[in-house]
Amino acid sequence: MIPVQGYQGQKVAVLGLGRSGLATARALKAGGAEPLLWDDSPEARAKAEAEGFACTDLMRHGAFDGVACLVTSPGIPHLYPAPNKVIARALELGVPVDNDIGLFFRSFATKDWDGFDAMPKVVCITGSNGKSTTTALIHHILKVAGRPTQMAGNIGRGVLDIDPASDGEVVVLELSSYQTDLARALTPDVAVFTNLSPDHLDRHNGMGGYFAAKRRLFAEGGPDRCIVGVDELEGRFMAGQLAQGPQDDRVIRISSGSKLEGFGWSVFARKGFLAEWRKGKQVASIDLREVTGLPGAHNHQNACAAYAATRALGIAPKLIEGAFHSFAGLPHRSQLVGERNGVRFVNDSKATNVDAAAKALQAFPKIRWIAGGMGKDGGIAALEPHLGSVVKAYLIGFSARDFALQIGETPHEICETMERAVARAAAEAQPGEVVLLAPAAASFDQYPNFEKRGEDFTARVKAEIG
Template sequence: MIPVRGFDGAVVAVLGLGRSGLSAARALRAGGASVLVWDDNPAAREAAEAEGFEARTLTRPGAFDEVACLVTSPGIPHLYPAPNPVIAAALEAGVPVDNDIGLFFRSLGAGWEGYDRPPRVVAITGSNGKSTTSALIHHILTVSGRESQLAGNIGRGVLDIDPPGDGGVVVLELSSYQTELARALTPDVAVFTNLSPDHLDRHGGPGGYFAAKRRLFAEGGPDRAVIGVDEVEGRFLAGQLSEGQADDRVIRVATSKLSGPGWMVFARKGFLSEWRKGRQVGSIDLRAVAGLPGTHNHQNACAAYAACRALALGPREIETALHSFAGLPHRSQRIAEVGGVSYVNDSKATNVDAALKALLAFPKVRWVCGGLMKEGGLDALAPGLAHVSKAYVIGREAEGFALGLPGIETEVCRTMELAVARAAAEAQPGEVVLLAPAAASFDQYDNFEKRGEDFIAQVAKVAGAA
């Protein structure tokens, strides 16, 4: 646990008692704070009370009179589309609002005086690929013999980790919900993978969404910034952080060739290249890395490689670790091969951009797609539709989703069971049955993991019947 500093003897309120909220309450208490808690779920309140926390209705008059800070869980809206009533009451009372990420950064540096090498923090954000990039950085560090902990939006709650040891590295995946509100953001290395429209209602539009991501780089100023520059927002961010073309505090990452005197890592035709000061200093053939298929995963590999190079790892030890990376569940996860047909679970492709990258990774696809559609429509999928032999559409909005896919054959299946069965029956050797929904899962599943698990279960039925 990382005890929270700065609130010894103060009263702090915690809103939301899921994984991050309850761990924040424990860490605040370990740091000497008096902690009040609230969650709309009675069972969550009872669990917290069983640990000795006082539950208080935080919307009642005077609830914030003694409170020094409100700590809120990331899923609770604080601005758009409307503030949660508890957060609105805190703001009205002039009480600062923070989250567990902000508490982590303000509390991490205690007890490092005797270390030869101070611990480092690598923080990763972006629309797509941040989980794979985070896990890949952690994997490379671990295989290379470096102490590493993975936390934040993946792995453990950030305040649940052990205090890092001498030279240890904390790898944090951070969502826009987390970066938007944290009052302290001071990583040593910050990574921006890419940007595509997502969570726009929560951030009041694309500008607010980008601004939430940008805070990771603007609030504290990392020693090194790894920036994906395939989109205009990344190029803009890199330009804002850099003092000139040769400023190697910014490492530019792309899926096409880059040039110039700066530090850059790019993947072209399956080969990763590192250039610095106008000359190539590293190269890896990514085509042989089974756990990272497709251009989008090559971008993730470039970002992870750049972050590890910023931590002084060598190109060859990074390359060795890449080959043992198995990938993450529900992200380009190869499930089975039956009769020459491969089955790939990319349930995490919850938006159009992620699904497009998944389609482009395979030449012939039987595509299982659909779910709760997001703003912006499906037009951006057009470059990948040439790879689709047929789409099998699931979800409550299956008919409407299918209408948004002109020019390809579609079948409205609604359920995962029927979609997988139909795709398996029609797939030819060499094709891939790919779950890449391009939509949220909440119309049929609690989360994208449950959707992916259903796909895996249906593929197991197909494999058992073969």
């Protein structure tokens, strides 16, 4: 646990008692603060009270009297489409609003660091797609290199739930736009921006607000090194703002598909090969084609991001290459879950938006595509240029019929359920084809989250292939 600093003897309100909320309450208490907790769920309040915490309705008169700060969970809106009523009340009263990420950055460094030989570092990863894979890959490389490391944030443990830093340790944090948008302190040593595509637009009032939330990690955090994906205009804009010029190697530009040879430091992948360039010269190269845990161009971008981050931390290219080959990948992200008679079954349930689905569809030559769920604004018409590899689509969930109208001449079947989609795709698939779950939609019509959807796909596959 990271005891929260700066609130000793003060009241701090905590709104939302999920994983991060309870971890925040414990860390505040450990740092000498008096946490006042609230959640609309009676079950969540009962769980907190069972740990000895006081629950206080933060909307009652005088609830914020003497409160130094309100800490809110990331899933609770604080601005758009409308602020939660408790947060709105805090803002009216001038009570600072923060989240666990802000508390982490103000509390991570301690006096114990004075005795360390090497200062601990924090690497933060944000972006629309690939954050989790990039975060896990950086963590894996560091472990292979023998560096002490912990992984937390939007993946794994809550940030305040990790152990205090050890000598030379590297903490790797995946941060969503919800987390970067509100944190009052953001001071990573290395910050990574993977890419940007439309997502969570209601929460950020459009693409501009969404990009601004991501950009805070760099503009306000002042990292020593910035790794920036430049395959979209927003990334190129941000890299240009952060760098003093093209030769400024504090900014490492990364790309999947474009040569980046004219910069002080760049890492890019083309035709399955990763290349590192510094000051106009190639200094390293890795063949990614046989790295089974990182299939497709989108994963090659993740590899570039992780490579750049770990090179910025002083890890040697050959060691990184070896770590790539021992990386098993993450569940629900281009995850191979079975194979029968030359047909592979791949779970990419995390492909909840059009951009992620497009990248999955480009990763394999012949695809039996399972898609659908709770469709997002704009539908999937933008996927039409990427459907050339789709032999047939098997559409499920609430948006199945809407999706059928948006995929042109692509052969398709309305299956409604995962069970039927897997059974039909498995029965029709030929050797050399891939049965791919890449929904291009949220899961909430049939599943509580994308993980449960992916687990159902995996279970159905195993039942089919034995």
